[in-house]
Amino acid sequence: MATPTADKLRVHFPSKNLAADGDALPTYTADAGGALNAIVDAALTQADGYWAGAVGWFLGNTPTVALQGQFFHVKSFDAATDKLTLSRELPAVPAAGDTFRLVLGGNWRSSHETFGMLMGGVLPELKTVSGVNITGVTIKKASALLGEGTLTVQYTRSLQILRIKISSQALGVGLDVSASVTDGIVFAADGQAFIQIDVNAASLPTVDRADTWTLAYPERTLTPDYEGYETKNDVGGKTRYRLECVRNADAVDSMVDLTVYAGKPSGAATTIATGSLGTGAGSFDVADATGWPTKGFWLKNKTVNAGVGDCRYVNYRSGNTLYCLGVDWATLAFNTGTSEIKQGDVLSGATSGATAVVDQVVVTSGTWAGGDAAGTLLLRKVVGTFQNAEYLRVSSVNMARAAGASALGLRGYAAVAWAAGNALELLPDVDIGMNKPAANQYENPAAETVQPANVAFRAAWDKTTALDLGNLAPGKLQGVWRREWIMDGHQGRAGIVADTRYSWS
Amino acid sequence: MPGLENGSSMQNAFSWDHTQYPGGTRVFGKLTSYGGGGNYQDYWALYLLAGKTYVFQTRLPTAFDPYIYLYDSAGSYLAYDNSSGDDGGGMAKITYTPTKEGWYYIIVYLNSGTYGSYILESVPAPQSFRVFAGSTARFGARIALDAAVAARFEAIREKNAAGFGDRFSVYAPAQTGNAARGSARQAREHARASRFEAVKIATVVVSASRYSALQAREGRQGARFSARSGQGIVLPGRFDVRQPTDALVPARFGALGRVEGIVPARHNALVPPGWALYARNADTGEVVRLGFIPADAEPKQLADVPLADGVWEIEVRPAEWYWEECRGRNVLTLIAGEAGGGGDPLQGLPAIQNLRREIVSFQTVIKWNVVAEYEPGAFRFGLWFGPASPVDTSGPPDQTVAYAAGQGEYQTARAQTVPEHVAVAACADTEQGPAAEIFLDWDIVAPESPGNQHAQGTATGG
Known part of the structure; x- marks a missing residue:
């Protein structure tokens, strides 16, 4: 029994307004009356506030060019005026006829996958990406395992194969393109990172060719920003919940021991050098905070609570001195x-x-x-x-x-006093929890801020702390919810990494 | 020539006769023919001890040029020679140190010349079992050895039996006729029978309770069956030798890494645009957050904000400020309560920031900062000097420095001769802002450098 390859794990958006597993996300068409921070669509017939917190995007071919592929975060929804108020302004006012999609909550898996890497500033899932030299090839997805860097796609005419590589790494195994291919997978040298392509063999060049793109991580495509009205709301903060639907697309083989964990800020573990901390706001010095964020991050104390640990939100850092907010949750x-x-x-x-x-x-x-x-x-x-x-x-x-x-306590930890010598490490910004769907249907909380039932959340940031999703049979589904914990007075921070990394055998 | 063996094979090898030569180191033999069909070679059985070095050789006068060969008990060839003998004359010599105790065989072979007598020497002499025969304590070991090579023991027994006539004439001579050259097989069979008789004889000697004839016979039967069983046990030993060569289990595999996939989820944490207003009590240091003015608010103000009586610094912080120790420059000093006019509109004078002293050309230079954007500017800075802290600032200042609109940093020189304190405050005709104060040390003796130098952290007021 073989191990399903990396392209077999497909992660889909859910949405609470779907009716069955695999439904397409509805394509909404904007009406007139929109604004830079508002979209109006009479087809949005849901109740007041239904779409608050939703992530949306304009289609890659929406008529207003400036809106093509633009993502947005819904602040509120007014049923009477069918208006979505957005958290920030769009680059252009949505015109009548502009098309967009919305994602929110759990309930059912959609047919739309989450997005991979930006290629030259474009998401290939939304807009066609083709090279200038290798004719006949259309790239439809670039996996996030490729990472940031320069992607080279190389066509070797004599062998009639396409290969890819990242930056200065070696080329991967070639894909036979002697005949046309639909949804072909070209792996990088590690055999895991890949691009998904369509190939028209008749249009391929008659000589060896190569094309390159700069890859970058997209932002706000899965987790929207912590908006200013959320980080300073004078009601103590908030929690948000978001689902990603995982499917084993392999037709034959199971994914064995599927695990997942979330990304976290870079920075090595250390210890408290001097000082102590109670449950109130306070500061202390650590042995070495080199490379840590300068503000607005989470810290775990691995020593206390008999090794279970405790956590704090670090308001800001000055050298090795950390200033933490008090625990008021x-x-x-x-x-x-x-x-x-x-x-x-x-x-x-x-x-x-x-x-x-x-x-x-x-x-x-x-x-x-x-x-x-x-x-x-x-x-x-x-x-x-x-x-x-x-x-x-x-x-x-x-x-x-x-x-x-x-x-x-914060994020499921019991708050206790911290003391010199305690071991510390950085925590991810989000917690995750497993939701195995019943008859393919996921939990369906009433709003973005309502915790899904029967889902236990915890921090998971590496292979040893990863969430075990068990084995995933061919064609079967699993679900992973994210809990985004926003403090009242949460500091501004750019480029928060909350990628989820899956692995299986 | 000893015993019933004929020396024609390993099974019929001659036993070493320790009686033929002093020390038992030599035996005497004779080859009777040359070439096939005759007695052209003799086998000699020698029981050798492990770790002991033996020198085997033929001695003169041997009638021919001999070869000698050495084999182990399994019949495996070990060594040979035909011309290294100490006596010269083509005598053969082998030096050998067994690694394992047991039976070995020397073959004396006619290489050239005419057949005839020869002398075979072993120094030291191979093991003699005559000694063992008289030692009941070691008899058990001897049984095992005899069982491995039956024919030789019979020969020994024959010699032993010479002194025990009542046990000699049993079967062997009568059945074989010519014991010395009869059937090798029969000889071995009889050897077994005779051998165990000898065992029983020895047993009887040391155990009076077994002296009855009946017990002796019963004991003989039992012993023979035991010997046959022992031969059967040899088979598994040979099987073990084959096993390592047959055992090969191919097991080749690779170690594969786990497959991975990433779902990118990058975002930002944003804060609302605007300004937070903080009030700091100049006397107690207490900081109160007055409120937040969003960037899109009109008018941009906070109204009806309660403040206790006292002197407060009002600071406006942009939304992105996060470091508490970062002091804003947009600081107004308000006097709330009666000191400020008892409800009249409050007027502010800037707080003195970063009051410090520098030494320039051996002269004290006092420096401070205020918010550069402060308006209006109808005030000046006063400096009061005194020997003790706090400095009395109730009277007119000792020095004044004019305020310049838009200028944030000020300084003035002081001709200092003794240590003293200085207080600095913004003041107008009708009011005076909070004073900041530092100590100005002074000495005509230059400080040692750098061991005893440290900062004087004295400061009061704003």
Whole structure:
């Protein structure tokens, strides 16, 4: 039984408005009345706010040239005016007839794959990429494993093969193009990075030829920016959730021991040299922070909590001195829920006087209507400590009772004190969690900011911490959700790397 | 010629007769014919010990030019010679050190000349079993050795039996007729029988309880069966020799890496455009975030911001500022409360920033900064000097420096002769901004360099 090659793992966009696995993402057509930061389309018939947080893009052949292949992030959606308000301005006002697509949430896998590398500033999935020297070849996808650099495609007439290489690396194995090819895969020397091409054999040159492109990582094609209205919202921050649908496209062989982890900022592990840190804001010195980001990154303490660890958000760095934000997020178990607690509610403890803003409500048993709802709350902007068994109030109304004291912590870690000598390493900016679809249907949270049910999130940043997705049979699906944790006061930072890297045998 | 062997093969090799020569080092033989069909070579069986060096050679007067060959118990050739003998005259000589104890064979072969007598020497003499025969303690070992080469023991037994007439005439001579040249096979069979008799005799001698004839016979039967079983055990040993040559299990494979795929997900974290306003209490250092003014807000102001009584520096930070220690230059000093006029519109004077002293041409130069964009500029800077801190700034300043619109850095020289403190503040006719103060050290003795030099960090006020 062979191992499926790298081109067999296909990652697709989902969308909450699809009806079945493999459906195409609807192509919407803009109406008149748009603006630099707004798109109007009467075909968008969903409710208010339905598309908030969605990622969208204009098709590569949309009539307004300046919008071709442009990505955008939806800030809000107004049902009455059918208007999508965008997080930032487009390069041109969308005109009537401009076409675009939208992606949001989970639910069903679409037929559209996530995007690979930019080739000369163009995504080949959106606009045709062809060389100037090798006629008859159309590139349809460049895998991210190629990385940044110069891609060379070489055609050898005598052998009638196409080969590729990255920068100064060796050429890979050739693809036989003695006859026309559709969706042919040309691997680089490592046998894993690839491009996907169509070839019209009759149009190939009569002599040896080569073409080159500069490859770059696209931005905001899967994860939109943390917008300014999200990084400073005065309600304690927010969490966002996004799904990528993974499919084994091999017809015969399973992917064995499929694992995935997310990218993280570059920088070596170190230790706390001097100073300490409680759960409040504070600073300390590390032994060596060379190469670390200068602001707005996550740090894990690998020593505390019996090796399970703890994490902090580093507001900024000055040399080896790190200045961390305080931990004002907490989890709180509740029971005897009689009135529904909702995201965004300002919660208070009837006895403790503690206050917080509700970020997530996870009901694990009972119902609100039955007066016995129980589960866990994820709270932000926490002031004080909620006490066990006290009433939890919203606008002075008792909603439920605490089933334990609130526990401070970020991204699933229990916040504890840090001390000199503790081992530190950088954390990815996103957490990931597995969602194996039931009958090909994924979890379908109500909004971008609602955590999908039955998905456990954690940080995974290398092969040892990778999320194990098990074996993936031919044609089968798996899902990976991302949790993007945005602090209130999150620092601006460009070029955040949150690539997901899969591997299998 | 000893025993019943005829010396014609390894199985019928002559046993070494230790009685023929002092020390048992020589035996005497005779070849009776030359060429095929006759006794043209003799086999001699010698029991050699491992690690001991033996010298075998023929001695004069030997009647012919001999070859001698040396074989091990398996019949494998080890060495030969025909002309190295110490006596010369074509005598043969082999020096050999066995690595394994056991039976070896020397063949005396007629190379040339006429047949006749010869002398074969072994120095030291090969092992003699006569000694063992009288030692019941070592008898068991002897059984095992005899079992491996049956024919030779019979010969020894024959000699032993010479002293025990009642055990000599049993079967061998009667069945074979000519014991010395009869059937080799029969000789061996009888040898076994006789041999175990000898064993039993020895056993009887040391064990009085086995003296009855019945016990002796029973013991003989049992011993013979044991010997046959022992021969059978030899087979597995040969099988082991073949096994290594037959064992070959081809196992070739490659180590393949895991397949990988990446889903690129790059994005930015952005902050809202605008300005955050902070107030810093000049006395306590407390910092209060007053609020945020978005870039697209009109008018760009914060209204109804509560502030406790005191002197506050108001700082405007762009949204992208992240380093708390970065002090903005757009600083206004406001006096809230009665000191500021009790509710009248507040007026601000700039805070003194970065007050410092430099030595230029042996003279003190006092430098400070204020926000360059401060408007309006109807004020000046006052400097007060005093021997102790805080410096009294209630009176008129000792020196003044004029404010210049758009100028952020100021300085003035001080003819200093003693250590003193200086306070600097912005002041107008009706109000005075917060003072900053530093200590100006002075000594006529130059400091040592660089061991005791360090910064004087004294500073007060803004």
